[in-house]
Amino acid sequence: GQQVMQIPQYQHVQEGEDFTTYCNSSTTLSNIQWYKQRPGGHPVFLIQLVKSGEVKKQKRLTFQFGEAKKNSSLHITATQTTDVGTYFCAGLPGAGSYQLTFGKGTKLSVIP
């Protein structure tokens, strides 16, 4: 079945440093979604990417979808303590399946 791999598993950064998490799917995706989960909380939708090579920005967050629609990345510029949490990518395979497959997530710690 489809697998979604995400690296790194953990990332500790100094406040103000940048952060990037990478996501790779074993199969081509119809779209990819990104979620953030705060400690003790539930996943909260951040964004969805659909088109090959798509880049979307939300303030300090930049999301990319690879040309082959098999990989994606989330980059945070100048991290803040409010960015703390686990960032999950979740891929939708398409071809009649709408089953989101989540990556294992990257847990971000920001040292003030």
Add this chain to the structure above:
Amino acid sequence: EPEVTQTPSHQVTQMGQEVILRCVPISNHLYFYWYRQILGQKVEFLVSFYNNEISEKSEIFDDQFSVERPDGSNFTLKIRSTKLEDSAMYFCASSELKTYNEQFFGPGTRLTVL
């Protein structure tokens, strides 16, 4: 802002017992989902539900699991005979559309099987 609600927030049960986890999806949403997350691990899809029937289910969703929409607002997940390995956080989610649409997650029910 509308939100998905789940009850109870924490359920403790003995192995072999039946549990029912309840969810109230966002009112105008048509697609409903259950996920589970074992402590410290990734979110895993269990089942999706539309038009009063299961759309898709994962390998995890075996005969011990069932879902139901007993009325116009509730969406339930039943585990017939709980096992120790069923201990996890169970999230309900709903979406307005099936594809290309965000899923709104509830706060979760933490299930502990003793």
